[in-house]
Amino acid sequence: MGQLRLLMQVAFRNLFTSKINILIGGIIFFGTLLVVVGGALLDSMDSAMSRSIIGSVAGHLQVYSDDSKEELSLYGGMGGEPDLAVLDDFSRIKPFLEKHPNVKTVVPMGTSGALISSGNTVDLTLARLRDLYKKRAEEGESPALRANIDSVKSHVRQMVSLMEEQRNKSRELLSSAAVDPQEAEALARARTDAFWDTFENDPFAALEFLENRIAPQLPDGDLLDMRYVGTDLDSFQRTFDRMEIVDGQPVPQGKRGMLLSKFYYENFLKLKTALRLDNIKQEKDLNQKRIDADPQLQRWVKENQTQTREILFQLDPIKTRQAVERLQKVLGNQEPSLEKLLSEFLTTTDDNFDTRYQQFYAELAPLLDLYRMRMGDNLTITAFTRTGYVQSVNVKIYGTYQFKGLEKSAMAGVINLMDLMSFRELYGYLSPDRKAEIAELQKNSGLKAVDRANAEDALFGEESGNSLVAEATPGLIEDAKAFEGALGALRRDDLAARVYSQQEIEQGVALSAAIILKDPEQLQQTMEELKQSATAAGLKLRVVSWQQAAGLIGQFVLMAKLVLYFAVFIIFIVALVIINNAMMMATLQRVREVGTMRAIGAQRSFILSMVLVETVLLGFVFGAGGALLGSGIMSALGSAGIPAGNEALYFFFSGPRLYPSLSAGNLIAAFVIVLLVSAISTLYPAFLATRVSPLQAMQTDE
Amino acid sequence: MNAAVAQSPIVSITNVTKDYTLGKVVVPALRGVDLQVHPGEFISIAGPSGSGKTTLLNLIGCVDTATSGVVSVAGQDTKQLTERQLTHLRLHTIGFIFQSFNLVSVLSVFQNVEFPLLLQRKLDKNQRKERVNQLLEQVGLADHAKHRPNELSGGQRQRVAVARALVTRPQLVLADEPTANLDSVTGQNIIDLMKELNQKEGTTFIFSTHDAKVMSHANAVVRLADGKFLDRLTPSEAKRAMAAGAEGH
Ligand SMILES: Nc1ncnc2c1ncn2[C@@H]1O[C@H](COP(=O)(O)OP(=O)(O)OP(=O)(O)O)[C@@H](O)[C@H]1O
Ligand SMILES: [Mg+2]
Numbered sequence: 001m002g003q004l005r006l007l008m009q010v011a012f013r014n015l016f017t018s019k020i021n022i023l024i025g026g027i028i029f030f031g032t033l034l035v036v037v038g039g040a041l042l043d044s045m046d047s048a049m050s051r052s053i054i055g056s057v058a059g060h061l062q063v064y065s066d067d068s069k070e071e072l073s074l075y076g077g078m079g080g081e082p083d084l085a086v087l088d089d090f091s092r093i094k095p096f097l098e099k100h101p102n103v104k105t106v107v108p109m110g111t112s113g114a115l116i117s118s119g120n121t122v123d124l125t126l127a128r129l130r131d132l133y134k135k136r137a138e139e140g141e142s143p144a145l146r147a148n149i150d151s152v153k154s155h156v157r158q159m160v161s162l163m164e165e166q167r168n169k170s171r172e173l174l175s176s177a178a179v180d181p182q183e184a185e186a187l188a189r190a191r192t193d194a195f196w197d198t199f200e201n202d203p204f205a206a207l208e209f210l211e212n213r214i215a216p217q218l219p220d221g222d223l224l225d226m227r228y229v230g231t232d233l234d235s236f237q238r239t240f241d242r243m244e245i246v247d248g249q250p251v252p253q254g255k256r257g258m259l260l261s262k263f264y265y266e267n268f269l270k271l272k273t274a275l276r277l278d279n280i281k282q283e284k285d286l287n288q289k290r291i292d293a294d295p296q297l298q299r300w301v302k303e304n305q306t307q308t309r310e311i312l313f314q315l316d317p318i319k320t321r322q323a324v325e326r327l328q329k330v331l332g333n334q335e336p337s338l339e340k341l342l343s344e345f346l347t348t349t350d351d352n353f354d355t356r357y358q359q360f361y362a363e364l365a366p367l368l369d370l371y372r373m374r375m376g377d378n379l380t381i382t383a384f385t386r387t388g389y390v391q392s393v394n395v396k397i398y399g400t401y402q403f404k405g406l407e408k409s410a411m412a413g414v415i416n417l418m419d420l421m422s423f424r425e426l427y428g429y430l431s432p433d434r435k436a437e438i439a440e441l442q443k444n445s446g447l448k449a450v451d452r453a454n455a456e457d458a459l460f461g462e463e464s465g466n467s468l469v470a471e472a473t474p475g476l477i478e479d480a481k482a483f484e485g486a487l488g489a490l491r492r493d494d495l496a497a498r499v500y501s502q503q504e505i506e507q508g509v510a511l512s513a514a515i516i517l518k519d520p521e522q523l524q525q526t527m528e529e530l531k532q533s534a535t536a537a538g539l540k541l542r543v544v545s546w547q548q549a550a551g552l553i554g555q556f557v558l559m560a561k562l563v564l565y566f567a568v569f570i571i572f573i574v575a576l577v578i579i580n581n582a583m584m585m586a587t588l589q590r591v592r593e594v595g596t597m598r599a600i601g602a603q604r605s606f607i608l609s610m611v612l613v614e615t616v617l618l619g620f621v622f623g624a625g626g627a628l629l630g631s632g633i634m635s636a637l638g639s640a641g642i643p644a645g646n647e648a649l650y651f652f653f654s655g656p657r658l659y660p661s662l663s664a665g666n667l668i669a670a671f672v673i674v675l676l677v678s679a680i681s682t683l684y685p686a687f688l689a690t691r692v693s694p695l696q697a698m699q700t701d702e
Numbered sequence: 703m704n705a706a707v708a709q710s711p712i713v714s715i716t717n718v719t720k721d722y723t724l725g726k727v728v729v730p731a732l733r734g735v736d737l738q739v740h741p742g743e744f745i746s747i748a749g750p751s752g753s754g755k756t757t758l759l760n761l762i763g764c765v766d767t768a769t770s771g772v773v774s775v776a777g778q779d780t781k782q783l784t785e786r787q788l789t790h791l792r793l794h795t796i797g798f799i800f801q802s803f804n805l806v807s808v809l810s811v812f813q814n815v816e817f818p819l820l821l822q823r824k825l826d827k828n829q830r831k832e833r834v835n836q837l838l839e840q841v842g843l844a845d846h847a848k849h850r851p852n853e854l855s856g857g858q859r860q861r862v863a864v865a866r867a868l869v870t871r872p873q874l875v876l877a878d879e880p881t882a883n884l885d886s887v888t889g890q891n892i893i894d895l896m897k898e899l900n901q902k903e904g905t906t907f908i909f910s911t912h913d914a915k916v917m918s919h920a921n922a923v924v925r926l927a928d929g930k931f932l933d934r935l936t937p938s939e940a941k942r943a944m945a946a947g948a949e950g951h
Binding site for chain 1: 795798
């Protein structure tokens with residue numbers, strides 16, 4: 001008792017008198033700080049991310065077939081979609097899962113992806129013109145139709161002249177050898193008045209010429225990767241209550257249809273010029289960036305100046321004239337070329353950006369289609385089924401949605417939602433009944449079958465691997481007839497109107513099912529119990545946590561933790577070596593004192609405890625200091641929040657800011673680590689101290 | 703004095719040698735020394751530098767072991783004892799006074815004196831307090847109990863060391879040149895203090911010194927030369943012998 005107090009006193013006084021101890025203390029202080037702050041941040045990020053993952057698509061648990069060749073990865077894996085076996089009949093699995101007392105809801109799902117191509121503008125406009133001529137052939141010419149034809153025709157003519165202009169421009173850059181003379185010849189012919197004067201004589205021949213010789217000269221439209229989750233949309237929306245509709249409306253209950261992610265819609269389907277303006281505005285407003293200082297903003301401005309083609313091609317002659325007039329007024333000059341006007345208008349600086357941004361949306365936007373797809377449009381997705389043949393499905397876009405707090409997250413934003421029926425059809429897993437029904441509906445609507453050759457060309461030309469390809473027919477919803485011509489897509493109005501019962505939706509294939517638990521705390525236990533009862537019931541099911549289901553993303557924080565712990569490990573190894581050396585020096589400095597104690601009658605064990613008590617106290621005092629400062633920092637961060645500067649972080653922060661919190665576990669872990677490290681690093685010096693001979697008390701220090 | 707001689711000796715040294723090996727060279731520090739010290743004696747060990755005084759005191763103090771011969775302290779042959787037992791013997795039987803005081807710098811005067819009592823674990827807190835204060839009173843440092851060693855003069859520090867050596871009431875106190883780091887007046891005071899305690903408590907003292915004045919307080923001066931026992935004289939004889947030795951040079 002008295003001895004211990006003495007040891008504590010010796011240790012405590014040595015603590016602040018020895019410089020070496022201050023050094024060791026400093027290391028321990030920062031080590032603890034790092035463990036506390038780093039650990040708490042990662043834990044908070046982990047739970048924020050878990051909220052993101054659980055609250056978007058994963059739910060707490062995911063169930064999928066045990067026959068799957070690969071593991072479920074909801075956000076996609078390294079090599080595209082994982083190879084999963086299907087759950088044959090969701091309606092059999094659902095009641096089984098719902099029997100467990102901790103299961104709240106079960107939502108069927110399937111994740112897949114396709115490449116969608118927007119087609120090129122000339123192609124699409126020509127298709128529209130062909131449809132109009134076809135209509136005229138069937139129904140005869142009315143004044144309205146004539147006006148419509150003339151308008152589209154002049155739009156095409158304008159496109160041809162734009163193409164020639166661009167061709168002349170690029171000729172200045174390329175050597176003449178690179179220019180295909182046949183292309184030039186075709187373009188020259190399409191530019192002649194003679195061609196357009198005789199157009200009406202045989203419009204279909206003229207169209208064919210344009211389709212075959214002119215349209216291919218324009219580079220293709222973008223190919224976009226599109227991921228979709230097929231699900232029971234109604235149940236999905238009820239279960240994942242962070243989901244909210246932004247544009248349009250929810251898919252009516254039981255109907256086929258899609259909800260695009262707002263993020264996807266904005267970032268991939270919006271007119272590029274407008275998107276870049278939005279991005280610049282956001283960087284300026286939110287992140288206080290300046291065009292004159294930031295290379296990224298400068299690049300966007302440059303791209304807006306030079307890449308005006310998308311706008312130029314979109315405007316027909318009437319709208320072109322309107323745009324020219326408006327821009328002349330805004331810019332206060334008489335420049336007749338729209339391209340030059342646009343380029344000048346989009347030359348934005350820090351001074352004029354806000355006005356130009358506002359003018360763009362007020363003056364130009366009404367003339368333009370800002371998005372390549374609109375609410376109510378039909379999207380034709382052509383894809384390989386599981387058995388390898390091409391399947392093409394038309395899905396109506398009802399609206400866009402987002403997850404609250406994850407609006408800006410690219411990760412959550414790549415998921416577009418689709419009804420389960422369309423998903424099954426695309427995946428090639430419709431029941432025979434359904435297939436028969438669809439065949440019947442198709443026959444009734446009297447349409448020709450899919451032009452497979454055309455679709456396959458697109459597929460095989462692209463080398464898209466395991467892939468699925470889709471073709472979009474943007475902006476054409478108003479005149480429904482237009483679909484027929486457009487690359488042979490199916491029109492299925494009847495199918496789109498069909499309302500499926502809940503039973504029909506549930507009876508059939510799903511790839512996985514999300515489970516929401518009543519008590520998330522019991523996740524591990526419920527997972528084990530579900531696994532066991534599935535085995536007992538002879539259902540071949542794999543039950544995984546949201547973390548596993550999220551694939552690589554789910555492992556992200558785990559990996560970050562490993563990195564942190566590795567860093568901590570390294571730091572503490574270094575600390576171990578430094579503390580060890582420092583303690584050796586301290587011991588050497590105190591040889592006479594230790595010798596004296598030994599001479600006076602202190603046993604070796606006393607010396608050992610003296611050194612150990614000293615380090616443990618050292619660890620305790622400085623560790624507590626570090627932990628205290630760490631807690632201070634965390635509580636400050638906890639109330640202020642850490643802004644997610646980068647949009648990728650939104651997902652990991654589960655919103656625009658992370659409000660981290662410190663758990664007792666973090667503190668205890670930090671303390672245990674620190675005390676362990678300081679104790680271990682003192683073992684050898686302490687041992688050395690016990691070997692000091694009492695004779696060394698007699699040495700006079702020189 | 704003569705009564706003390708009648709008792710069994712507290713230190714008995716028989717034909718003791720001590721060799722130090724420096725690499726391949728063997729340095730004989732003691733070459734067959736015999737010495738008997740009886741309880742209550744106040745003995746000074748004298749001899750020229752290198753004659754083996756420190757070596758002899760280390761053997762008696764059980765901090766070193768003899769190469770041959772028997773060293774027995776308080777009736778125990780130190781060769782037969784383990785490290786732990788030797789430490790135990792030092793704690794309970796022997797007190798040390800060092801040439802350079804050797805106080806624990808981070809502890810107060812009181813705590814330094816209390817230190818051996820804490821190691822002994824024999825007395826409770828109040829008893830310890832009483833004993834320490836009594837000793838501090840005796841060495842005249844009662845007012846300095848709360849001071850740190852670096853706040854004291856050399857003489858005061860050595861008094862603390864004396865108090866620390868005596869606080870456990872050891873049978874034997876060893877002091878290797880206790881006055882060497884002090885001026886002669888202060889040194890004199892320390893010897894007076896030791897002598898006083900020797901007479902009051904009956905504690906046996908063995909100390910080494912080069913100082914003839916210091917020697918004069920002893921009841922016997924044991925002279926060493928070249929690692930050998932030379933003679934055992936009274937202080938006055940020793941004074942004369944040393945004066946003669948000095949003349950001889
Ligand atoms: N640790 C040691 N290693 C080797 N030789 C030693 C050691 N200690 C003492 N010696 C040698 O032993 C002999 C006796 O030394 P010791 O220290 O006992 O003499 P001393 O009488 O105390 O001398 P001084 O009056 O100078 O203190 C000397 O020759 C010395 O060199
Ligand atoms: Mg000596």
